[in-house]
Amino acid sequence: MNRPTRKTMIIIVVVIAVIVLIAALLLRPMLAQYSDAQLTGPDPVIAEIKTSIIPTVNLAEPIGWNDSEAPVATGPLRVNRFATGLAHPRTMLTLANGDVLVAETSGPADNDDDGIFGWIRGWIMDRVGAGTPSADRIRLLRDADGDGVAELSTVLLDGLKSPFGMAMRDERLLVANTDAVLSFPYTMGDLQISGSPHKLLDLPGAGNHWARNILLSKDEKRLFITVGSASNIGENGMAEESGRAAIHEYNFVTGASRQFAGGLRNPNGLALEPSSGELWTSVNERDMLGPDVPLDYLTNVPIGAQYGWPWVYWKEYVDERVEAPMPQFLTEYTRRPEYALGAHTAPLGLLFAEGGNLGPQFSRGAFIARHGSWNRKPPSGYDVVFVPFDERGNPVGETPVTVLGGFLTKDRDKARGRPTWLAWDKNGALLVSDDTAGIIWRVSTGPELSR
Incomplete structure (x- = not known):
């Protein structure tokens, strides 16, 4: 067999080097150009789009907390472990008697989100410890002696399907599975x-964004339900998005439901602002347009509001990747979000x-748990922040205030x-669920307790 000539070997080496260089460029994460302060508030920077063939994947590796460690609270606030050893705790509901219900849950096993986003989602779930089968249960935590630590932890309800939102009404516990809202005596x-x-x-349960949150209206005659999109930008066809990317309203008197607001890619948090009584939500926007x-x-979410997904974001910016025809005059009636996070x-x-x-300093405003990015370098979120509001129920201030940090290591990788998730305990302390670590943290103004 003839050996390759020196010239052939040089060509082979050059080709391999070019392939390696191209692969490195494709896989290299795009770096963010703007700071968190520039990308938050009522008038944020709207950066230029920077698309890539392969999306940036930069999820911080979960390492857990040592026994002596805890998140870092602002100023005089103190942090202790309210409950530990939980199986991927997500939402919480504090009952009138002080018991705290926790949904131990993750995405359903039969989720049919295919393609690159399905692969990425599966990889992320494995990375954060949510790739194991969902516990599919509601756990009850009880701090009977009021010392800030739950001494009782027991399974209240199991056999559910990726339960998320919870509410209590007329001696019935309402639970939002990924595919239906159930009412238990x-x-x-x-x-x-x-x-x-x-x-x-029933709720649409297939595809991406499985979590369904619920919230009672002030008079408890209606129930608000969040349903995230089945995809990133409707890439599987808009027929699969029927009833998705929306907040729905269920009427307990008539038993009927309707879409309350739409164009919200993945709404999660729901809360009524105390001064105005308005419904507010926290929303996860689309991916693969760049790090910023x-x-x-x-x-806030007025009835009939439209926020543009998948065609439009931040009222006037059109996502040219969307293949489905955009509804006529959409940008004219799309609402601009109130506050960038x-x-x-x-x-x-x-x-x-x-x-x-x-x-x-935290007397009027909204607390938000920012779960953290998986596709940005440097990472963003991984904290609990506070957005001040004025007496009329409007957010103020250019940047949110950090309430709880320290979830990332110093090198941020x-x-x-x-x-x-967030909830008040019976004594007015802030409970924060930490799904990756299986811990419920308690933030208070009282003396520091054992961690």
Whole structure:
């Protein structure tokens, strides 16, 4: 067999080098150009689009917390472990008697999100410890002696399907599975639910964005339900997006439901602003337009509101990647979000202040748990922030205030945990679920407790 000539060998080496260089350029993450401060607030920078064939993947590796470690709270606030050893805790609901219900949950096993986003989603879930089968249950935590630590932890309800949102109404516990809202008979104080559920309504459950949050209206006659999109930008066809990327409203009197607002790619947190009574939500925007765009946001949601997904983001910016024809005059009636929460920060839990439980600087406004980015370098989010509001119920201030940080290590490539949901405990302390670490943190103004 003839050996290749020197010239042939040089050509082979050059070709290999070019291939390696091209691969390195394709795989190299795009660096963000703007700071968190520039990408938050009522008037944020809307950066230029920077698309790439292969999306940036930069998820901080989860390493957990040592026994002596805890998140870092602002100023005089103190942090302790309210509960530990939980199986991917997400949402929380504090009952009138002080019991705290926690949904131990993750995406359903039969989720049919295919393609590159399906692969990325699966990789992310494995990376953050959510790739194992969902526990599919509601756990009850009880701090009977009021010392800030739950001494009782027991399974209240299991056999669910990726449960997320919870609400209590007329001795019924309402639970939003990924594909339906169920109503269970429940006497407050009981440690187990054994009665059969009544189905209030079906929900679209296939595809991406499986979580369904719920919130009662102030008069408890209606129920708001979030349903995220089945895809990033409707790439599987808009027929699959029927009833998706929206907030729905269920009427307990008539048993009917309707779409309350649309064009919200993935709404998660729901809360009523105390001064105005308006419904507000935290929203995760689309991906693969670059590290600084578009911006996740906090906004009020009037009935009939439209926020543009998948064709439009931030009212006037058209996503040219969307193949489905854009509805006529969409940009004319698309609403602009009220407050930017940064690029790819993944805001989830949303909770309004109640009379300054955590001190005067947090007396009026919204707390938001920013779960953290998976596709931005440097990473964004991984914290709990506070957005001040004025007396009329409008957000003020150019940047949110950090309430709880320290979830990322100093080099920002590893995560001890990821803040997910927020609730008040019976004594007015802020509870923060950390789904990656399996911990519920408690933030208070009182003396520091054992971690």
